Amino acid sequence: MPKMSSDAAAPCQRATLHGPTMGTRWSASVDCDAALDLDALRQNLAAAVQQVDAQMSPWKPESDLVRLNRAPVDAWVDLPPEILEVLTCAMDIHRQSAGAFDPCVGALVDAWGFGAVRDAPDAAAIHTVRxxxxxxxxxSLEIDPAAGRARKRAPVQLDLCGIAKGYAVDRMAAVLQQHGVRHALAALDGELRAVGHQASGAPWAVALESPEAGRRAVRGVIELQDLAVATSGDYRHYMEVGDARLAHTMDARRAAPVNNAVASVTVLAHTCMEADAWATALLVAGPGEGLALAQRRGLEALFLLRRPEGLVEMGLGRFGACGARPSLA
Known part of the structure; x- marks a missing residue:
């Protein structure tokens, strides 16, 4: 039986808040005092994720990301601090991952039919990008956080879909803490972050999804406490072209969708932004390079690899010690 927290005896209720965003839904499970203003909390959580979407969506013509993409090369663009924070983190993980994580794939995303321009691969556009x-x-990008601006040094098109959702979850966690919430689980798609533990003292239990297209099945359970988790894979967002299944994640080094034996990668980190970006990087890097990269960087990651005999797990950190059910409390 889990040990009770010191404030477990206080009157407490479990509230579940949720709403639409970024083509999916955000949610928050909150253990809180009955006096908490849930309507205000819901509005502020929705505003936080909507702000990230308004700034970083490649689908919204007036987003700050699209403004930066449309700007001429070498022209400074004034940007809000949130997107500058994400761009700075993206640049750092790009460097640490030796280019496996590279948001300069917007043109590739569009050419292969996963962006706002077209819904199917275009051979001419793919050829042009290649x-x-x-x-x-x-x-290709210079960031000036002190002046609140950035500029492109080459005619590239940025896409922050491999990091923005994780950042949105971090913004949700910040809102929860600003409202005095100490026990909550914030989620957006496959990205989640625990604020503390449950009011009972138990960690938050999160399902590790089996990487199967067309169905949702649980492969294991991850327990989170003051920690974030993100998963990237080839089984949720993809398209079928002939006999081939093309994943939406782009490998900038090959100028093509990811095509390796990795079905999914799950990463633990203290921020969901970092977990999201590293899960993308390791998916792109593949089983050999990705495992070596995760080891060098001291990441806690679980790879699910497609093999002729079925899925094979390869874990590092607490995943390596406990397989698909790491206890992270």
Whole structure:
């Protein structure tokens, strides 16, 4: 039986708040005092994720991301601090991952039919992108946080879908804490972050999904306490072209969708933004390079690899010690 927390005896209720955003839904499970203003909390959580979407969506013509993408090369663009924070983190993980995480894939995303421009691969557009000289993020973007601005140094198109949802979950966690909530689980799609533990003292239990297209099945359970988790895979957002299934995640180094033996990667981190970006990076890097990269960076990650005999798990950190059911309390 889990040990009770010191405030477990206080009157407490479990509230579940949720709403639409970014083509999916956000949610928050909250253990709180009955006096908490849930309507105000719901409104502020919705505003937090809507702000991230308004700033970083490649689908919204007036988003700050689209403004930056449309700006001429070498023209400084004034940007809000939130997107600058995400761009700075993205640049850092791009460097640490040796380019496996590279948000400069917007043109690739559109060419392959996963963006706002088209809904199917376009051979001419793919050829055009592949003919262009590769320009990784570290060479194509300059960020000036002190002045609140950034500029492109090359004609690239940024896409923050591999990190923005994780950041939105972090913003939700910040809102929960600002409202005095000490026990909550914030979620958006496959990204989650625990604020403390449950009021009972038990960690938050999160399902580890089995990477099967067309159905949702639980493969294991992850227990979270003051920690974030994110999963990237090839089984939720994809398209079928002939006999091939194309994942939505792009490998900038190959100028093509990810195509390796990795079905999914789950990463633990203290922020959901970092967990989200690293899960994307390791999915792109693949089983060999990705495992070596995770080991070098001291990441806690679980790879599910497709093998002829079925799915094979390869875990690092607490995943390595406990398989698919790490206790992280």
């Amino acid at each position: 003919q262009a000289a590769p320009c990784p993020m570290r060479e």
